Amino acid sequence: xQGAELAQLGVGVVVVLxxxxxxxxxxxxxxxxxxxxxxxxxxxxxxxxGFGISAASMTATWxxxxxxxxxxxxxxxxxxxxxxHYGLWGALMILFIYPFGRRIRAVAPKAHTLAEVxxxxxxxxxxxxxxxxxxxxxxxxxxxxxxxxxALISLLSPLTFMQGVIIVAGGVLLYxxxxxxxxxxxxxxxxxxxxxxxxxxxxxxxxxxxxxxxxFTAGADNLTAQxxxxxxxxxxxxxxxxxxxxxxxxxxxxQTIAQRLFAVxxxxxxxxxxxxxxxxxxxxxxxxxxGVLALYLGIEPMGGDPNNLVPQMAATFLPPVLLAVxxxxxxxxxxxxxxxxxxxxxxxxxxDVYGQTVAGKGKADPRTMLLVGRVTMVVATALAVAFASxxxxxxxxLVFVGALWGALVFPVIASFYWKKVTNRAFxxxxxxxLAAFLPVRFGLVPLDGVAGLVVDVLAVIGIGVVVGLMAxxxxxxxxxxxxxxxxxxxxxxxxxxxxxxxxxLSSSLLAYAVSTLVCYLMSFRSQESFDFELIxxxxxxxxxxxxxxxxxxxxxxxx
Amino acid sequence: xxxxxxxxxxxxVIARGFAKDVHQAHVEGRDVI
Numbered sequence: 001x002q003g004a005e006l007a008q009l010g011v012g013v014v015v016v017l018x019x020x021x022x023x024x025x026x027x028x029x030x031x032x033x034x035x036x037x038x039x040x041x042x043x044x045x046x047x048x049x050g051f052g053i054s055a056a057s058m059t060a061t062w063x064x065x066x067x068x069x070x071x072x073x074x075x076x077x078x079x080x081x082x083x084x085h086y087g088l089w090g091a092l093m094i095l096f097i098y099p100f101g102r103r104i105r106a107v108a109p110k111a112h113t114l115a116e117v118x119x120x121x122x123x124x125x126x127x128x129x130x131x132x133x134x135x136x137x138x139x140x141x142x143x144x145x146x147x148x149x150x151a152l153i154s155l156l157s158p159l160t161f162m163q164g165v166i167i168v169a170g171g172v173l174l175y176x177x178x179x180x181x182x183x184x185x186x187x188x189x190x191x192x193x194x195x196x197x198x199x200x201x202x203x204x205x206x207x208x209x210x211x212x213x214x215x216f217t218a219g220a221d222n223l224t225a226q227x228x229x230x231x232x233x234x235x236x237x238x239x240x241x242x243x244x245x246x247x248x249x250x251x252x253x254x255q256t257i258a259q260r261l262f263a264v265x266x267x268x269x270x271x272x273x274x275x276x277x278x279x280x281x282x283x284x285x286x287x288x289x290x291g292v293l294a295l296y297l298g299i300e301p302m303g304g305d306p307n308n309l310v311p312q313m314a315a316t317f318l319p320p321v322l323l324a325v326x327x328x329x330x331x332x333x334x335x336x337x338x339x340x341x342x343x344x345x346x347x348x349x350x351x352d353v354y355g356q357t358v359a360g361k362g363k364a365d366p367r368t369m370l371l372v373g374r375v376t377m378v379v380a381t382a383l384a385v386a387f388a389s390x391x392x393x394x395x396x397x398l399v400f401v402g403a404l405w406g407a408l409v410f411p412v413i414a415s416f417y418w419k420k421v422t423n424r425a426f427x428x429x430x431x432x433x434l435a436a437f438l439p440v441r442f443g444l445v446p447l448d449g450v451a452g453l454v455v456d457v458l459a460v461i462g463i464g465v466v467v468g469l470m471a472x473x474x475x476x477x478x479x480x481x482x483x484x485x486x487x488x489x490x491x492x493x494x495x496x497x498x499x500x501x502x503x504x505l506s507s508s509l510l511a512y513a514v515s516t517l518v519c520y521l522m523s524f525r526s527q528e529s530f531d532f533e534l535i536x537x538x539x540x541x542x543x544x545x546x547x548x549x550x551x552x553x554x555x556x557x558x559x
Numbered sequence: 560x561x562x563x564x565x566x567x568x569x570x571x572v573i574a575r576g577f578a579k580d581v582h583q584a585h586v587e588g589r590d591v592i
Contacts, residue, residue, distance in 0.1 A: 032592055045592050050583060052576025053592060059573070080561065182592050189577055193570060200566040213562040230560075275576075279569045286566065 006155075006302075006315040007323055014157040017324060021331055022171030028190060029175040029183035039366035039543045042180035042373055043112040043347040044263045049185060051271055054264040057188035057340075058276035059283075061256050062094055063195060064141070064337035065148035065330050067280075068287040072313075073306035075291025078235035079227025083288025085240035089247055091281030097251035098273035099473035101261035103416050105269065107532045111539040112351040114258040114412070119356050120538035121415050121530065122423035129430055130412065131352045133405055134255040135345060140397050141256075142341040142384040145334040150388060152330050155311050156323070165388045168331070172338045173381045177374055181259060181343040188340075191332040196283065198329035202314065202322060203286050209317035210293055219296030227295065237502060245466055245508045246402040252412050253405030255344035256337075345380045346373035355542055366543040403441065403508035407433035410516040413469060419530045420523045429519030433511040440500075441507035452500040455510060459499045462509030464488035465516045 009017075040046065049057075067090060074082035108117045115131035146165045153164030176183050211218075226232045251257055264272050290313045291306070299316075302308040314326040354372045355364040411426040439445045440455055447455055468484025475483075499506045584591040 032590065049592060050576065050580030052573055052578065052580045055576055056573045059569075186592050189573070192573065196566050196570045196573075200570075216561055275569065275572055278565075279573070282565045282569060289561075292561070 006312065007318070007320065008158070008315070009156050009320070009324060009327060011158050013324060014153060014159060014327070017327055018153075018167055018171065018331070021328055021335075022174060025171075025187045025190065025335070026175040028187050029179055032182055032186050033179050037179060037182075037370055039350065039369040039373075040110075040112070040541045041182055041543075042370055043343075043350060044110075044259060045182045045185060047110055047262060048265045049263045050265065051268045051275075053185055053189055054260060054268060054272040055275040055279070056192045057185040058094060058257075058260050058272060059279035060188040060192040060195065060332075060336035061260070061340040062090070062276060062280045062337075063192075063283050063333050064145055065152070065334040066144050067284050068330070068333065069148070069307045069310050071284045071288030072291030072294070072309045074235075074239050075288045075293075076295050076301070076306050076309055077291075078232055078239055079223055079229070079295060080292055081230045081232045081235040082239060083285045083292065084230070085235050085243065087281050087283075087285035087288055089240060089243035090284060091277045093247050093250045094257070094273050094280060095277040096247055096470055096473060097257055097261070098269055100251075100413060100416065101257075101269050101273070102266075104258075104261060105266050107416060107535045108262075108539045109266065109536065110541055111262055111535075112259075112347050113255055113262075114252070115255075115348065116351045116356060116539055117535060118412070118415065118426075119352070120535045122421075122426055124357075126411075126415070126423055126426045127352060127356070129427070130408060131348050133253050133401070133408060134258075134348055137253055137401055137405070138255060138341040138344045138348075139380065139384060139387075140401060142338055142345075142380060143387040143392070145338040145341070146384050146388040148334045149331065152311055152327065155308070156315060156327055162389060165385055168334065168338070169381050169385050169388075172335050172342065173377060176339040176342050177377055180346055180373055180377075181263065184336075184339040184343045185260075185263065188336050191336040192279070195329050195332045195336075196279070198325045198332075199283055199286060202318065202326050202329065203290065205322055206290060206313055206317045207293060210297060210313075212293075215293070215296055219298060222296055222298045237505070241502075242403075242505045242508060245406065245462070245505060245512070248409045248413075248466065248469055249402055249405035249508075252409050253402070255348060256340040259340075259344055259347060342377045342380060346376040349373065349376040351542075364542050369542060400441070403437065403504065403511060404434065406508050406511040407437060407515045409469065409512060410465060411519045413472075414519060414523070418523065419532075420526045420528050421519065421530075422523060422526050422528050425519045425522035425526070428522055429515040429517075432518045433515035436514045437507050437511040440510055441503055443503060447500040453496070455500040455506055456496045456498070458513040459506045459509035460488055460492050460495050461517070462511070462513035463491045463495070465512045466509070 071083045071086040074086040111117045115127045115134060118130050119127035146169050149168030150161040150165035153159050154161040175187060226234045287310060291309050294309050294313060302312050314323060318326060350369045350373045354369055407430050411429045415421045415426060445451060464484040464487050467487035468480045471483040472480035581591050
């Protein structure tokens, strides 16, 4: 099996598929394009997008090539529970943000970015921290999608990696540049239909071509006891737990989610995000099962890199027609996320950098704003292509950034509910959390003895914070406190003395705990009593309501 | 368990929602997005 010859698509076939895919999406974008685009619509499509388009867009955005590859890697590494620990918690990132999304929309119905709301709530430093983390995340994601495109094209055709990267980058930029977020969400519908339709055929086809169901019984000896168990502790500690810790961090740190929270009609937030949760989970867990199948079959990943497993399984077991469908599925997955990253980056530069900082409130020119958005897309694409040529380890970067985002979660969420949170408490909480996170994450301090126990105690508090915040979104403060305390008490006997040995998990939980403790302790005695109605006045349309802009200009924001 | 439609149901839900969005926009005389 290791030496099996991989099928390839010819240059002509790949070029035809790419021209058809990007030509089709470009034509879709021209159908909704306007000669004079609206700056607000370029960022959030008018804040009243319907359920079908929003659910399709949220699903397509969250499903990207790396998530499918990583789910299969998890299946190959940890066995049958691996894809569940990857896909389930990834799906819950979408689900757990929606209660907070409804609150965010209630206080800032016409905002464009979370950072813009932080500026209205606190001032410049909080805004820049959140916007900065959003930009880093989106650039990494954009680069990752270009790398996945280049790798796929070079694997399945005679074209080179960089030729593939440039084709994908050019194709995505082509259909996103003019209409921005509107083009992104409209094309997401076609892309998600193609992805879901393709995956429903391709995964069963690979299973049956690989000798399903006898391959499961014949290959059972290839699995260890842990890999054969749905309740593998190894899978939970190495894959599941760090992902549970990252559930809220990814949702808060990712502008692509915030953009859809601001775009969808307010009463449709729940059905949109519940549908996307199920769609993402089904797709990613299903594709991840290809990694489990490879494990049963005793297949060795090409070049020793498990990230090659999904295209390798497709090229090994699919006939040429289905291999072409697989190719389009992956191109659709990475393009739908890349166009969302471009839209996210452009909205941050338009609203946070130009709209709030350079031009100043109430003085932003919508036409200049559009130019800023389009230039951002071109520059971001060029940067991502340049970074892609370095072929950095993307998943390592994302795990690192995801843990960093944990430092922002409590200060951001508390700022939407608690009148006492100050800009100083927000900033100090995040900075202190980063200062605690970095040395633990990279092993810069020895964690034997007292230091290890301190990390364990704080990490256990972090568990309480994570679980408590998840409960808070759905059930309110009283239930959240009870759930948080129960989680701490339940975890302590197992975690104390052991948790610091898992650097990724413990450092992430440490970031949650430190930012929460510092932010809380600096806020609970503060005299601040913020009026949340001010946020509505300080955020809003840049393009269509000059009177609103004047109100924004008059609203003093303490920094 | 491993040997033992969900994806197609999700597709159907999203497609039906999209059709409703298009119809609603048509009724109100505005662009779908």
